[in-house]
Amino acid sequence: MENEKIIQQQEKKALFISILLMAVFISMIVYGIKGVGVDLPTCISNVQPYETGKVVQVSDKEYEIYYVARMWFFDPQNVEIPVGSKVRIYLTSLDVTHGLHIWGTNVNLMAIPNAVNYYEVKFNKEGEYIVSCHEYCGIAHQNMIGKIIVKSSIENLGQNINNIQTAAQVGGEKTW
Numbered sequence: 001m002e003n004e005k006i007i008q009q010q011e012k013k014a015l016f017i018s019i020l021l022m023a024v025f026i027s028m029i030v031y032g033i034k035g036v037g038v039d040l041p042t043c044i045s046n047v048q049p050y051e052t053g054k055v056v057q058v059s060d061k062e063y064e065i066y067y068v069a070r071m072w073f074f075d076p077q078n079v080e081i082p083v084g085s086k087v088r089i090y091l092t093s094l095d096v097t098h099g100l101h102i103w104g105t106n107v108n109l110m111a112i113p114n115a116v117n118y119y120e121v122k123f124n125k126e127g128e129y130i131v132s133c134h135e136y137c138g139i140a141h142q143n144m145i146g147k148i149i150v151k152s153s154i155e156n157l158g159q160n161i162n163n164i165q166t167a168a169q170v171g172g173e174k175t176w
């Protein structure tokens with residue numbers, strides 16, 4: 001009888017600790033999403049697969065980069081944006097499965113033919129961010145390198161203005 005009581009108490013303790021642990025784990029997930037802004041990359045269906053890469057300036061510090069991955073380069077290869085920009089990244093592939101990782105950020109997407117993957121990132125620090133393929137895609141896989149150059153102000157951007165379309169030019173349309 002005495003033994004049963006002790007076992008019951010120990011069971012209660014174990015139950016309490018496991019519930020407490022569950023609460024800690026769930027609150028860590030909530031903190032990750034709300035506090036740190038951790039998000040999962042998503043495959044989206046409201047953007048048609050496209051064949052040419054482009055950079056769209058939506059507003060002052062808001063950009064969209066439409067990446068195309070193919071053997072063995074990214075289009076666009078180099079992109080310049082002002083510091084503090086919010087960038088929506090769209091990615092598709094024209095041939096095989098590639099990957100896209102932006103060094104120093106948590107952007108890590110797969111480039112899949114006939115599908116568009118999406119992630120949003122904010123660049124708070126100036127510098128050159130390497131964009132590389134992380135999915136072995138053939139003989140020249142290691143050449144799949146691009147750059148996102150984050151500059152202190154928009155006046156310093158040296159890129160060809162023809163490569164940038166404003167949202168008005170695109171007409172807010174996300175289909176081609």
Ligand SMILES: [Cu+2]
Pocket residue numbers: 098099133134135136137138141142144
């Ligand atoms: Cu590759």
